Amino acid sequence: MHLKTSARRAFFTVAVMTAFFHQGAPASAQCGKASWYASHSRTASGERMAPDQRTAAHRTLPFGTLVKVENLNNGRSVVVRINDRGPFIRNRVIDVSRGAARDLGFIGAGTARVRLSVVNGQGTVPAGACG
Template identity: 70%
Template sequence: MAVAFFHPASPALAQCGKASWYAEQGRTASGERMKPGARTAAHRTLPFGTLVEVRNLRNGRSVVVRINDRGPFIKGRVIDLSRGAANEIGMVSSGTASVRLSVLDGKVGPAAEMCG
């Protein structure tokens, strides 16, 4: 599987890998209160507020999330979704899914086609 990593200076690239979901309580790294039913997510480097389309490569379902937290901190994972977002793409029961991330800024990076 080809992977292109996001860099804050060039966020238009696609990124593929494993997604997981979480439903913690308390505050996110951006200072917001965690809302498990919201369409939000944690990413290691994308700026807070970035809108990202997350597509489940197994079933084709997608959801648009807003980055408001940092993570995931488990090797091999590229994004942690809120439970609400994970439910939208059908991955709550499995816990993880292979996904493609695309930053919604009107551009598609050259790695987008390489992501399965």
């Protein structure tokens, strides 16, 4: 079979991406750094951002996924609904709304070490070292 260069390139890209995203079993928990944000603009899902609701932005989880976010520094936790994409800052795993950050106790600090776990089974969080 003879493929044009662009078709070969596309096939190779799909193969590499498939291998990258299926490196192992889906993880049930992801740990990393969380930050918070508050605006009144539209989210990636199309709804208006409501800073006092318990919502969050995640890079890959489907919109509507419920995620338990646990602050590893103080043990507080909250369940948020994914309705936006982000965070767009390196080394962060989730951006939560101001209301969720208040519940988690890190408004003043701006960031916190957290553990994420999917509550409603709509997706799986990428593996992340917890410790």
